[in-house]
Amino acid sequence: MQSTTRFTASQTVLDPSIRNIVLRNTYLMLSLTMIPTVIGAFMGLSTNFSFLAESPIVGSLAMLAAMIGLMFAVSATRNSIWGVVLLFVFTFVAGWWLGPLLQFALNFSNGSQLIGMAAAGTGVIFFTLASIATVTKKDFGFLRNFLLIGLVLIILASLANLFFAIPAVSLAVSAAAVLIFSGFILYDVSRIVNGGETNYVMATLGIYLSIYNLFISLLQLLLAFSGERD
Numbered sequence: 525m526q527s528t529t530r531f532t533a534s535q536t537v538l539d540p541s542i543r544n545i546v547l548r549n550t551y552l553m554l555s556l557t558m559i560p561t562v563i564g565a566f567m568g569l570s571t572n573f574s575f576l577a578e579s580p581i582v583g584s585l586a587m588l589a590a591m592i593g594l595m596f597a598v599s600a601t602r603n604s605i606w607g608v609v610l611l612f613v614f615t616f617v618a619g620w621w622l623g624p625l626l627q628f629a630l631n632f633s634n635g636s637q638l639i640g641m642a643a644a645g646t647g648v649i650f651f652t653l654a655s656i657a658t659v660t661k662k663d664f665g666f667l668r669n670f671l672l673i674g675l676v677l678i679i680l681a682s683l684a685n686l687f688f689a690i691p692a693v694s695l696a697v698s699a700a701a702v703l704i705f706s707g708f709i710l711y712d713v714s715r716i717v718n719g720g721e722t723n724y725v726m727a728t729l730g731i732y733l734s735i736y737n738l739f740i741s742l743l744q745l746l747l748a749f750s751g752e753r754d
Contacts, residue, residue, distance in 0.1 A: 542722070543716065543717060543719065546716055546721075546722050546723075546724050546727065547658070547716050547717065550716060550724045550727040550728050550731065553608070553611070553724055553728040554728050554732060554735075556612075557611065557612065557615040557728065557732055558615075560612045560613075560615045560616035560619060561615045561616070561618060561619035561622075561736075562619060563616060563619065564615070564616040564617060564618065564619025564620035564621075564622070565619040565620070565622045565623065565626060567619075567620055567623070568619065568620040568621065568622055568623020568626060568627075569623055569626055569627060569630075571620070571623050573623060573624045573627070576624055580686065581687065584686060585686075590617065591614065591617060591621070594610060594613060594617060595614065595729065597610050598610045598611050598614055598725065598726075598729055599726065599729075602725040602726050603723070603725075607725040608725060611725055611728060611729060614729070615732060618732075618736055622740070625740060625743065625744070626639065628747070629743060629747055629751075631753075632747065632751040632752055632753060633752045633753065634750070634751065634752045635751070638743065638746040638747060638750060638751065639743060641742075641746055642739055642742040642743035642746055643739060645742050646735055646738050646739040646742060649706055649709070649738060650709055650731075650734075650735055650738070653709045653713070654709060654713045656710065657709075657710050657713035657714040657717055658717055661718065663718050664707075664710045664711045664714040665711070665714065665715070665718075665720070667707050667710065667711050668711060670707070671704055671707050671708055671711060674700065674703075674704040674707075675704055675708075677700075678697055678700055678701055678704060681693060681696075681697050682697055685697065691748075694744065694748075695744075695745065695748055698740075698741040698742075698744040698745050698748075699741075699745065701737055701738070701740075701741040702738060702741045702742060702745070705733075705734040705735075705737045705738040705741065706734075706738065708730070708733075708734040709731060709734045709735070709738075712727065712730045712731050712734065713731065715727075
């Protein structure tokens with residue numbers, strides 16, 4: 525998990541074998557994070573989230589704060605086994621937090637199909653974009669500022685909509701999130717391929733967050749446009 529690079533003059537050169545190891549470990553870790561995510565999601569389906577109905581803003585902000593805290597904990601321990609443990613804890617909590625959305629989706633007659641479509645769509649987008657970044661080895665670092673600005677705007681719009689609850693804003697945020705987090709997949713995989721990220725715990729966390737938010741956004745769009753009430 526330690527950063528391993530070679531320096532030549534002022535340029536960082538990543539040994540191809542090291543790059544392949546980081547990429548392989550990242551994909552392996554990413555696949556393993558799906559286990560606690562799925563377990564957490566099943567537990568979320570049987571959890572009573574009535575506290576969100578009573579105080580949706582406080583509940584959402586508290587959960588957001590908890591997940592951000594876990595992300596900082598993963599970052600602080602990324603060079604030890606505790607980074608891996610906390611990464612799995614984070615993905616379990618993230619899966620559990622899918623509970624309210626999955627419960628809502630299953631209230632539709634075609635809810636389970638839409639969940640499957642969102643998962644499949646997320647997988648197709650990820651594998652397509654990851655393959656582009658890996659095969660072309662193109663540096664997508666130029667997307668960084670655009671993606672960060674887009675992410676900030678999405679967060680601000682989402683927080684504002686907790687108070688106003690305007691459906692059109694939710695749809696716009698979800699559509700924008702699909703584009704932004706797809707861009708983050710390109711950016712994050714490109715960083716690994718080009719030596720910008722050599723810690724596979726942090727690489728996994730970054731890609732996981734993009735996949736997680738991409739799935740949520742696709743599911744919300746599918747529910748809005750294709751959901752069938754009983």
